[in-house]
Amino acid sequence: MRRIDTVEDLHALYGTPGKPALRKVATRLTPLYRRWIMASRFCILSTVGPEGTDGSPRGDDGPVVAELDDTTLLMPDWRGNNRLDSLRNIVRDGRVSLMFMVPPSNTVVRVNGTAYLTDDDDLRHRFEQRGKHPATVIVIEIAEIYTQCAKALLRSDLWARDDREGLPTTGDILADMTDGEEGGPDYEANYNEYAMPRMW
Numbered sequence: 001m002r003r004i005d006t007v008e009d010l011h012a013l014y015g016t017p018g019k020p021a022l023r024k025v026a027t028r029l030t031p032l033y034r035r036w037i038m039a040s041r042f043c044i045l046s047t048v049g050p051e052g053t054d055g056s057p058r059g060d061d062g063p064v065v066a067e068l069d070d071t072t073l074l075m076p077d078w079r080g081n082n083r084l085d086s087l088r089n090i091v092r093d094g095r096v097s098l099m100f101m102v103p104p105s106n107t108v109v110r111v112n113g114t115a116y117l118t119d120d121d122d123l124r125h126r127f128e129q130r131g132k133h134p135a136t137v138i139v140i141e142i143a144e145i146y147t148q149c150a151k152a153l154l155r156s157d158l159w160a161r162d163d164r165e166g167l168p169t170t171g172d173i174l175a176d177m178t179d180g181e182e183g184g185p186d187y188e189a190n191y192n193e194y195a196m197p198r199m200w
């Protein structure tokens with residue numbers, strides 16, 4: 001199998017991007033990009049660090065990020081599993097990418113930039129939910145914003161299909177990975193009841 005390991009070989013296969021793919025790129029929040037991102041309750045946060053890469057789903061009851069100014073976004077870090085993969089990466093290597101989605105739209109808005117963490121009280125209290133505050137806030141400095149080509153979502157028909165039948169649950173996977181010591185059918189049956197008080 002031939003390995004493509006130079007940028008020149010890559011461009012020889014694909015050619016140059018069309019003008020719209022380059023002209024839609026902004027370096028700050030424009031009115032339309034702002035409107036789109038503030039409608040998104042879900043995004044994927046991608047980070048990189050010494051151990052490799054991490055992609056983390058982020059969601060909220062309302063906009064998943066807030067605007068500090070037209071070049072800076074704020075993302076609360078709500079309670080999760082405390083692995084801290086993304087946060088460790090950001091502390092050591094600030095490069096981040098975000099993919100904002102709004103179902104059932106096939107548009108995806110991407111933000112690339114750099115980030116750092118803060119435990120600033122004013123920023124943490126800005127995100128109060130049910131009397132709770134995030135431990136930290138991710139401050140994202142925008143380098144570029146653009147819409148992603150919709151073909152991947154069109155190909156997958158992501159928002160219109162339900163492919164869950166026959167899939168293992170998290171409880172099944174956990175039981176498999178722990179030789180039955182954890183997980184199992186009760187894990188999934190009771191998860192929502194367990195998770196709801198711990199959402200924020």
